[in-house]
Amino acid sequence: MFDRINCLLKRAKRSFRRMRAVAIVEALRILRDRTSFSLVVLVPLLQVVLFGFAVNLDPRGVSIAIAGGSPSSQEFVAIHADGTGYFSIIIKDLKKGHAEYKLEAGEVDIAIELADASEFFDDENADDFPLAPRVIVDGSNVSAVAPALAALEKQILSGLLARLSDSVEDGSYTPPAIKTIWRYNPERRTVWTIMPALIGVIVMISMLMLGALALAREKEQGSWETFAVMPIGASEILLAKLSPYVVIAGIQTLLVVASAVLLFDVPIVGSGILLFFGAILLAVAHLTLGFTISTFVSNQLQALQAAIAIYLPSMLLSGFMFPFNGMPSWAQQFGNMFPLTHFVRFARDVMLRGADASTAGIHLLPITVFVLLFGSLAFLLVRRLQA
Amino acid sequence: MSIADPFFPATTLISAKNIGVSYGNRIALQPLSFEVISGEIFGLIGANGGGKTTTLRVLSGLLPTSVGQLSLFGQTGREKTIKHQVGYVSQSTSLYQDLTVRENLNFHAGVHGIENHEAAIENVMVLFDLKPFADTRVSSLSGGWTRLAQLSASVLHQPKLLLLDEPTAGLDVAMRSKVWQHIDRVARQGTGVVISTHDLNEALCCTHAVFLADGKSCAQGTPNQIFAQADITVYLIKNNDLYRLDKLIYEIDECIKCSRENDALRVVIRKSATHKFQKFCQRAGAEVKTVELSMDDASFAFLAGDSDSV
Numbered sequence: 102m103f104d105r106i107n108c109l110l111k112r113a114k115r116s117f118r119r120m121r122a123v124a125i126v127e128a129l130r131i132l133r134d135r136t137s138f139s140l141v142v143l144v145p146l147l148q149v150v151l152f153g154f155a156v157n158l159d160p161r162g163v164s165i166a167i168a169g170g171s172p173s174s175q176e177f178v179a180i181h182a183d184g185t186g187y188f189s190i191i192i193k194d195l196k197k198g199h200a201e202y203k204l205e206a207g208e209v210d211i212a213i214e215l216a217d218a219s220e221f222f223d224d225e226n227a228d229d230f231p232l233a234p235r236v237i238v239d240g241s242n243v244s245a246v247a248p249a250l251a252a253l254e255k256q257i258l259s260g261l262l263a264r265l266s267d268s269v270e271d272g273s274y275t276p277p278a279i280k281t282i283w284r285y286n287p288e289r290r291t292v293w294t295i296m297p298a299l300i301g302v303i304v305m306i307s308m309l310m311l312g313a314l315a316l317a318r319e320k321e322q323g324s325w326e327t328f329a330v331m332p333i334g335a336s337e338i339l340l341a342k343l344s345p346y347v348v349i350a351g352i353q354t355l356l357v358v359a360s361a362v363l364l365f366d367v368p369i370v371g372s373g374i375l376l377f378f379g380a381i382l383l384a385v386a387h388l389t390l391g392f393t394i395s396t397f398v399s400n401q402l403q404a405l406q407a408a409i410a411i412y413l414p415s416m417l418l419s420g421f422m423f424p425f426n427g428m429p430s431w432a433q434q435f436g437n438m439f440p441l442t443h444f445v446r447f448a449r450d451v452m453l454r455g456a457d458a459s460t461a462g463i464h465l466l467p468i469t470v471f472v473l474l475f476g477s478l479a480f481l482l483v484r485r486l487q488a
Numbered sequence: 489m490s491i492a493d494p495f496f497p498a499t500t501l502i503s504a505k506n507i508g509v510s511y512g513n514r515i516a517l518q519p520l521s522f523e524v525i526s527g528e529i530f531g532l533i534g535a536n537g538g539g540k541t542t543t544l545r546v547l548s549g550l551l552p553t554s555v556g557q558l559s560l561f562g563q564t565g566r567e568k569t570i571k572h573q574v575g576y577v578s579q580s581t582s583l584y585q586d587l588t589v590r591e592n593l594n595f596h597a598g599v600h601g602i603e604n605h606e607a608a609i610e611n612v613m614v615l616f617d618l619k620p621f622a623d624t625r626v627s628s629l630s631g632g633w634t635r636l637a638q639l640s641a642s643v644l645h646q647p648k649l650l651l652l653d654e655p656t657a658g659l660d661v662a663m664r665s666k667v668w669q670h671i672d673r674v675a676r677q678g679t680g681v682v683i684s685t686h687d688l689n690e691a692l693c694c695t696h697a698v699f700l701a702d703g704k705s706c707a708q709g710t711p712n713q714i715f716a717q718a719d720i721t722v723y724l725i726k727n728n729d730l731y732r733l734d735k736l737i738y739e740i741d742e743c744i745k746c747s748r749e750n751d752a753l754r755v756v757i758r759k760s761a762t763h764k765f766q767k768f769c770q771r772a773g774a775e776v777k778t779v780e781l782s783m784d785d786a787s788f789a790f791l792a793g794d795s796d797s798v
Contacts, residue, residue, distance in 0.1 A: 323580035330548045331599045332571035 136398060140406035147410065151417045155432035162426035163210045163249040164190035168200035170215025170234075178213055178234065181256040187249035189426075201237050204284065207450065207460065210246050211253070212237040234279050240286025241453040242294050245424040254279050285370070285453040293368075296361035297448035298421040300380055303357055304350050305415060305441050308384045309408045311346050312391020316483075317404035320395075328487070335484035339476070343388045350384030351377070370455030379447050379461075382468050386440040389475035396482035415439040420446070440468040498525040500562070501649045501680040502547060507556035509542055517542045518704040519556055524680050524696075526648065529671065531694030531711065532684040535787040538700035540684035541579065544653045547682060548576045560649065572600060575642035575650040575679075579657065581634055585627040589618055589637045592626060593644060600645035608644060616640040616670065632663030639667065643674055650674055652683040656690065668693060686783045699790065706790035715781065718789040719759050720744060722781045726752035727774040736772065740764055744792045745785065752777075756785045 131138055165188050167175045175193045182188045192200075192209065200212035214235040234257070238246055257279065286293045319325040328338060354377055361367040369376065391408060398404045416422065418436030425433060425442070436442045447464035450456035506519035517539045524530045532540040545551040546558065549566045560570050583592045590609065597605035613619050616636050626634055635655055642650060652671070656664040668690070675681050685691055692711045699707040699714045707717040727733055734753055737746050742761030747754050752775075757765045769776045 322585060323578065324582050324584055326548075326550060326576070326578045326580075327582040327596075329550050330571060330574065330576040331596075332568040332601075333599050334568070 134403070136403040137406055140403070140410055144406070144410050144413065147414060151414055151432075155428050155435075156417055156423045157427035158423060160187055160245045160249050160424035160427045162189035163187050163246055164192075164208070165211045165213065165253075166192040166195060166200035166203040166209040167213045167215065168193075168195035169197035174215050177260065178215065178257060181260045182253055185249065185252040185256050187252055204237055204239055207239075207454065207456070210239045210242075211250060236279055236281045238281060238283050239454075240283040240289055240293075241449040242420070242424075243283075243286060243289050243291055244294065245420070245426065247289070250281070254281070285455075290365075292361075292365045293453060294449065295421075296357070296365060296367045297452040298419070298445040299361075300354055300357045300376075300448055301383055301419070301441050301444040302416055302421055303353055304380055304384050305387050305444075306408075306412050307353060308346060308350055308387035309391045309394075309412050310405060311349070312343070312388040313394040313398070313404035313408045314401055315342050315346075315392060316395035316486075317398050317401045320398075321400045325486075335480050335487055338483055338487075339392065339480055343385070343392065346388050347381060347384055350388075351381060354380040354384075367452065369452050371451035371457060371461065375458055375461065376448060376451045379444060379451070379465055379468075382465055382472065383440055383444045386468050386471045386475065389472055389479050392479040393475050393482060396479065396486055415441045418442065419444075437467070440471050443467045498527060500525055501560065502530075502682070503557075503559045503562075504547075505557045507543075507546060507553045507558050509546060509551060510554045516703055517546070520698065520700075520705045521556075522696075522698050522705075522708060524649070524682055526680045527675055527678045528695040529675050529681045529683060529693065531691050531697030532682065532700060533686070533691040533694070533697045533711070533714070533783065534700040534706075535686055535784045537702070538686075538787065539703040540686070540700055541653055542703070543700065544651055544682065544684050548574065548651050572645065573648040575645070575647035577635075577638050577642045577650075577652045577655050579653045581626070581638065583626045583634070583638055583641060586625060588623050588625050589613070589629070590622045592637065593641055596641045596644050602645055612640045612644050615673075617666075632659050632666070635659060635663070635667060636670070639670055643670075643679075646679075648679060650679050650681045652681065654684050654686070656685070656687065664690075688780070688783050688786075691783065699786065701787040701790050706787075715786060718781070718786040720756050720781060720785060720789040721759055721762060722779050722785050723755045723757065723765070724749065724752045724777045724779050725755055725769055725774040727772055733772055733774060737768070740768060745788045754779070756781070756788060758789075 131141070165182055167178050167182075169175075170178075172194065179191050179193050182191055188211075190209070192203065195203070197214065200209070200214050203209045204212035214237065216234075236250070236254070238250055240246075283289050316325065319328065358369070358373070358376070362369065390411065391404075394407045394411075395404055398407060414435070418428065418432055419425070419439060419441040420436070421441070425436065428436065443464045447461050450461040450464065500523055502522070502524035504523070505521050507517070507521070508515065508519040509517040520543065522530070532543050534540055542551065546553055547560075549571070557564065560566075561573060563570055583589075584595070587595070590613075593609045593612065594605070597609060602608050613622055616639065618633070618637060618640055621629060621633055621637070626637060629637060639652075639655060642652075650671075655671070656667050659667065671681055671683065672693075683690075683694065691697060691714075694711055696709065697711050697714055698705050707714040709717070725733065725737075730748070730751070730753060734746060734748070737743050737753065737755060740757065740761055742758035742764070743755060744758065745754075745756040755765070766776070
C-alpha cells in the first residue's frame with residue numbers, strides 16, 4: 102500500500118515537472134514576443150478605459166431647435182429642455198417651421214414647432230404657454246434621442262401642469278397633447294439605425310484584418326523576399342495587393358445592404374451608389390491602415406492582435422453601439438479620428454435621411470484624408486521594407 | 489568552364505569593393521571584394537555562420553551595405569532595370585505554398601512583364617521536368633521539387649545574374665545533381681551564377697569562389713586554389729588507446745583539430761607538419777589513412793592560422 106502511494110506520488114511529481122517545463126517555455130515565448138505581450142496588456146487596458154470613462158448609455162448633448170409660438174413659450178420649452186440634462190445645443194427664437202427645417206438639414210436631433218396662441222385663444226396670457234407642441238425627432242439614430250425625448254416630454258408636461266394647476270383642476274384648461282413625429286424612421290425600429298452602421302463595422306473589421314495580414318503572411322512564409330528583389334515598385338505592390346480586397350469589400354457591402362433591405366425592410370432613401378462608394382472608401386481607409394500595421398509586425402498573430410487593438414475603440418467610439426454625444430469630449434475627439442465614426446453618420450444620412458452627395462459627402466472628407474495619410478504612410482513603409 | 493566560350497564575351501556583372509555589413513557594433517561581414525563575370529559560377533563557400541547568406545542578401549538588395557561599394561551591371565543603384573536582370577532563390581521557400589506551380593510561374597512572369605508568358609512557362613516547365621506538377625500546389629511538392637520549382641521561377645525571365653542561397657540544402661544526392669545540371673546549363677547560356685554552399689563537392693563545381701569564415705574572407709580564387717591555401721591534410725588515425733592518442737596529438741603544435749569519428753580520430757594537420765605527424769603515429773602504433781577535407785576543416789584551418797585574408 103505504502104509502495105503504491107509512493108509510486109503515485111513519484112508519477113505525480115514527474116508529471117508536474119513535465120507540465121512545469123512546458124509552462125515555462127510557453128511563458129518565455131509569450132514574454133519574448135514583445136508585440137503580442139504589449140497587446141495582451143494594451144487591449145484589456147483599452148477596454149477598461151473606454152467602458153469606464155468614455156462609453157455612456159445615456160445620451161448627452163442632444164441638439165434641439167425650437168420654433169413658433171411666442172418668445173415666452175419658447176423660453177418655457179428651452180428652460181425645461183435644459184432641465185433634463187440631456188440637451189446641450191438649444192436653438193430658439195426661430196420662426197415657425199424653421200426648427201423642422203434645421204432638423205431636415207441635419208443640424209439638430211429634435212425640432213419643436215410651437216403653435217401661435219392666437220390660433221387657439223384670445224387670451225393674452227395664453228402666449229406664455231407652449232400650445233400643442235409638435236415635436237419632430239430624427240429617427241435615424243433612435244437610441245441616441247429616445248431617452249432625451251422621453252425626459253423632455255415629461256418635463257414640459259409637468260411644468261405646464263404646475264403652472265396651470267388651478268385651471269387644470271377647475272377643468273377650464275387641458276394641457277396640450279404633445280404630438281411626436283419620428284422622421285426618417287416612423288416606427289422607431291432600432292434595426293434601421295443599426296444596419297447602416299453595421300455595413301461600416303463589417304467592412305472595417307474584415308478590411309483591417311485582411312490588410313494587416315497581407316504582408317505579415319508574406320513575411321512569415323518567406324515570400325516577401327521575392328517581392329523585395331523583384332522589379333516591382335512599392336506603389337504597385339500596395340495597389341495590386343489591396344485591389345482584390347476592395348472587391349471583397351464591395352461584395353460584403355452588397356450582401357449586408359441586401360440583407361438589410363430584404364430581411365428588415367430598411368429603406369435606402371438616398372443614392373445606393375453613393376452608399377456603395379462610401380463603403381469602398383471606408384474599406385480602402387482600413388486596408389491602408391491594415392497594410393501600415395503589416396509593415397511593422399513580424400507574424401500573423403501580431404497582425405491580428407494589432408487589428409483588434411484598433412477596431413475595438415473604433416467600434417465603441419463610433420456611435421454605432423453607444424450614443425456618440427453621450428461620451429465625454431476627449432472620447433468624442435478620439436472617436437472622430439476613426440473613419441468608422443464618420444461612415445456611421447454618412448450611412449444613416451444616405452440610407453434613412455436620403456441625403457445626397459453634397460450633404461452626406463461632408464462625412465466622407467475625413468475618411469478621404471485618412472486614406473491619403475495612411476496610404477502615403479503604407480507606401481513609404483513598403484518602400485523602406487523593399488530597400 | 490563556360491566563361492571561356494568565345495560566343496559569350498565575359499562582362500562584369502558584380503563588382504564588390506570592400507563591402508561590409510555591421511549591426512551596431514557587431515560586424516556581420518568584414519570588408520570583402522570580388523568580381524563576378526557572365527557565365528561563371530561564383531561560390532560563396534564556407535561552414536555555417538561564415539557570412540555567405542549575408543553576402544548574398546547584400547547582392548540581392550535585401551540588405552544594405554554598411555561600407556564599401558557594390559555595383560551590379562556597372563550601376564550602384566537598384567533600379568527596376570537592374571532587378572529585371574537578377575534572379576534570386578532564397579534559402580526558405582519563397583513560392584506561394586497555396587498556389588500551384590503554374591500559378592506561381594504566372595505570377596513571376598507577370599511581375600517581370602514577360603511577353604508570351606504562357607510559352608515561356610511551358611518552356612521552363614519542360615526544362616525543369618515540372619510538367620507533371622504544373623497543377624500541383626507547392627505545399628504538396630517534395631523538398632526537391634519545390635526547390636526546382638523555385639529555381640525555374642527565378643530563371644523564367646532569363647536573368648543575366650542568378651543568386652542562389654544554398655539551393656541544394658536538405659536535398660538527396662539525385663536531386664542535388666539535378667539542381668546542379670540546371671545551374672550548369674544556365675551558366676553555359678551566359679548567366680552569371682552566385683551560389684552559397686557549405687558542401688565541399690559543390691564548392692569544387694564553382695569556377696571561382698570566396699571562402700568565408702566568421703564573417704570574413706579567408707581565401708579567394710578557384711576552389712582548388714582556396715583549399716590549397718588552407719594548407720592542411722586530414723587523416724583518420726586509430727590504435728588501441730584512442731583516449732591517450734587524443735590527448736597526445738596536441739603535442740604537435742600544427743594540429744588544428746582532432747575529433748572522434750566512429751572508432752578513429754579525425755585529425756586536421758598543417759601540411760608543414762606531415763613528417764612530424766607520421767613520426768608521432770609510428771610511435772603510437774596508430775593506423776593512418778588520408779581522407780578528404782571538409783568545409784569545417786578548412787574553416788578551422790583558416791581561422792586557427794589567422795590566414796591572410798585575400
